[in-house]
Amino acid sequence: ILNVEQSPQSLHVQEGDSTNFTCSFPSSNFYALHWYRWETAKSPEALFVMTLNGDEKKKGRISATLNTKEGYSYLYIKGSQPEDSATYLCAFKGTASKLTFGTGTRLQVTL
Amino acid sequence: DAGVIQSPRHEVTEMGQEVTLRCKPISGHNSLFWYRQTMMRGLELLIYFNNNVPIDDSGMPEDRFSAKMPNASFSTLKIQPSEPRDSAVYFCASSLRRAAGTSGGVPYNEQFFGPGTRLTVL
Numbered sequence: 001i002l003n004v005e006q007s008p009q010s011l012h013v014q015e016g017d018s019t020n021f022t023c024s025f026p027s028s029n030f031y032a033l034h035w036y037r038w039e040t041a042k043s044p045e046a047l048f049v050m051t052l053n054g055d056e057k058k059k060g061r062i063s064a065t066l067n068t069k070e071g072y073s074y075l076y077i078k079g080s081q082p083e084d085s086a087t088y089l090c091a092f093k094g095t096a097s098k099l100t101f102g103t104g105t106r107l108q109v110t111l
Numbered sequence: 112d113a114g115v116i117q118s119p120r121h122e123v124t125e126m127g128q129e130v131t132l133r134c135k136p137i138s139g140h141n142s143l144f145w146y147r148q149t150m151m152r153g154l155e156l157l158i159y160f161n162n163n164v165p166i167d168d169s170g171m172p173e174d175r176f177s178a179k180m181p182n183a184s185f186s187t188l189k190i191q192p193s194e195p196r197d198s199a200v201y202f203c204a205s206s207l208r209r210a211a212g213t214s215g216g217v218p219y220n221e222q223f224f225g226p227g228t229r230l231t232v233l
Contacts, residue, residue, distance in 0.1 A: 034221065043202060044154070046221035089154065098167050099144075099222075101154040 006102035020076045021105040023090030027071035034091040080109040115225035129191040136205030146202040193232045200227045
């Protein structure tokens with residue numbers, strides 16, 4: 001069983017705050033790391049797929065970094081808005097393993 | 112494009128009944144995934160297909176679960192007989208799995224999820 005952990009489990013910030021959370025995954029046999037955004041009552045929406053150590057990806061105010069050697073990825077949100085409220089999931093794909101999701105970080109942004 | 116289509120959106124059935132969930136992937140996608148989401152276990156991959164062929168079904172909980180993909184535009188997940196512990200939201204997702212080295216190609220591409228089927232087994 002692969003260990004894909006996300007922290008914190010939940011986060012409550014105010015509008016305008018910048019925030020970040022972590023996904024930890026096995027540091028061996030890395031193939032790809034996915035980030036998804038999952039709003040309540042909707043289905044997961046892909047944010048990034050990252051494959052190379054040192055990768056940095058950006059989509060609007062959201063960005064992500066990847067360190068495959070130490071087995072972690074950070075997701076950053078700059079200037080959080082209420083519409084950013086969602087659960088952010090990471091998923092790890094190893095060279096010989098299926099895609100395994102973390103349990104997510106639930107973000108709530110209030111005015 | 113309509114995105115990934117799942118039906119039904121909600122299903123309530125009695126224990127012991129057969130349940131069939133359906134999925135239509137995005138046209139042109141060659142990989143299809145079935146997931147189950149529960150409060151206790153989060154999002155779990157049950158099975159996935161590449162080019163209509165089942166690749167990894169190690170996530171299928173037991174023999175009561177089966178999945179088929181008769182063609183590139185349709186897949187089913189069947190539970191027979193259903194049990195109350197099967198109650199969950201079942202998601203289907205599809206992706207375009209490009210070969211490594213192709214232009215812009217990430218071999219294992221992002222997945223597009225359907226709206227899910229909420230199954231309740233009484």
